[in-house]
Amino acid sequence: MDSTATDRFGTGRFEASRNRLASLAYRLLGSAADAEDAVQDAFLHWQTADRQRIKVPEAWLTKVVTNLCLDRLRSAQARRERTVGAWLPEPLLDGDPMLGPADTFEQRESVSLAVLTLMERLSPLERAVYLLREAFSYSHAEIAEILDLTESASQQHLHRARRRITAARRRGSGEVDPASARRIVEEFLAAASSGHTDRLVALLTDDATAISDSAAGLTETLLQYDTPQGIAAVARAGFKPTPAKRRLAGGTPAIHYALVNGAPAILFVLGDQVVGAVTFDITNGKIATVRGIGAPTRLARLTEAWRQHEPDTPLINQW
Numbered sequence: 001m002d003s004t005a006t007d008r009f010g011t012g013r014f015e016a017s018r019n020r021l022a023s024l025a026y027r028l029l030g031s032a033a034d035a036e037d038a039v040q041d042a043f044l045h046w047q048t049a050d051r052q053r054i055k056v057p058e059a060w061l062t063k064v065v066t067n068l069c070l071d072r073l074r075s076a077q078a079r080r081e082r083t084v085g086a087w088l089p090e091p092l093l094d095g096d097p098m099l100g101p102a103d104t105f106e107q108r109e110s111v112s113l114a115v116l117t118l119m120e121r122l123s124p125l126e127r128a129v130y131l132l133r134e135a136f137s138y139s140h141a142e143i144a145e146i147l148d149l150t151e152s153a154s155q156q157h158l159h160r161a162r163r164r165i166t167a168a169r170r171r172g173s174g175e176v177d178p179a180s181a182r183r184i185v186e187e188f189l190a191a192a193s194s195g196h197t198d199r200l201v202a203l204l205t206d207d208a209t210a211i212s213d214s215a216a217g218l219t220e221t222l223l224q225y226d227t228p229q230g231i232a233a234v235a236r237a238g239f240k241p242t243p244a245k246r247r248l249a250g251g252t253p254a255i256h257y258a259l260v261n262g263a264p265a266i267l268f269v270l271g272d273q274v275v276g277a278v279t280f281d282i283t284n285g286k287i288a289t290v291r292g293i294g295a296p297t298r299l300a301r302l303t304e305a306w307r308q309h310e311p312d313t314p315l316i317n318q319w
Contacts, residue, residue, distance in 0.1 A: 019097040021065045026098040027131045028069040030089035030116045032301040038068045063146045073124040089116040093305040094259035110135040113261045118168050130161035176282045181264040192239035200232035205286045212292030249275045254314040274303040
């Protein structure tokens with residue numbers, strides 16, 4: 001086999017694993033852009049490796065990507081960027097290959113914005129063990145090999161991770177009937193647009209929270225609200241269109257319903273550009289968490305996916 005054929009074979013083996021590696025990196029980092037960088041770094045490692053000595057390429061690549069992501073999570077810069085109150089996961093439109101695998105509830109839950117946020121409470125090793133086990137079904141023996149741990153240490157990390165996520169997860173959270181979720185979000189949008197504060201409060205759980213990176217992500221610190229009345233007031237003000245908001249958006253966007261990371265969402269779309277996203281976690285028929293995302297860097301990949309997407313009729317044609 002000549003060098004050209006060998007290189008083509010090696011590149012092909014890597015490309016066959018790219019989507020799986022990207023979905024692992026995204027779950028670990030919570031950022032599609034950082035996940036793409038980690039996968040590209042892994043490709044450079046793959047190109048320079050002695051592939052004849054690699055017995056199981058998929059396992060080798062998983063180990064490389066996982067450890068590249070752990071290095072990023074442990075870096076001083078990442079710790080500053082991901083401090084509490086200054087970080088949100090990057091949202092992805094349903095259908096994005098980075099959201100796979102999605103065959104089981106555990107796999108779908110592991111990529112939800114709620115769980116990606118909760119995983120910030122875990123140490124990097126706990127996060128890696130939890131995802132390798134829950135989302136990718138690796139055995140503890142395989143995880144021990146990937147992370148250079150003992151099997152018992154892997155089991156302990158998983159136990160701690162499960163306990164912390166379970167303790168922080170809202171009661172009653174789980175998969176929601178799609179039709180019910182859409183109805184609740186449409187009611188929220190109608191109430192916010194019309195200024196019906198009482199109806200907004202009624203749609204929220206008693207311990208509802210809201211978090212936003214502000215209009216267009218103009219502030220470094222996230223805005224947070226922890227009472228139904230406060231959330232309703234902010235939603236009523238935020239969903240009221242004004243000339244200043246339209247100037248900031250660059251025009252008059254349409255509002256579409258969508259699924260983002262498996263959860264109901266509304267997207268503000270101007271032409272083919274997503275200029276804002278609001279996602280909802282629904283618990284027992286009410287909204288438990290509202291996330292507003294406007295930073296262009298957090299919406300870049302979602303916009304790319306939207307451009308290939310056939311949207312439904314907008315909920316609001318001109319906001």
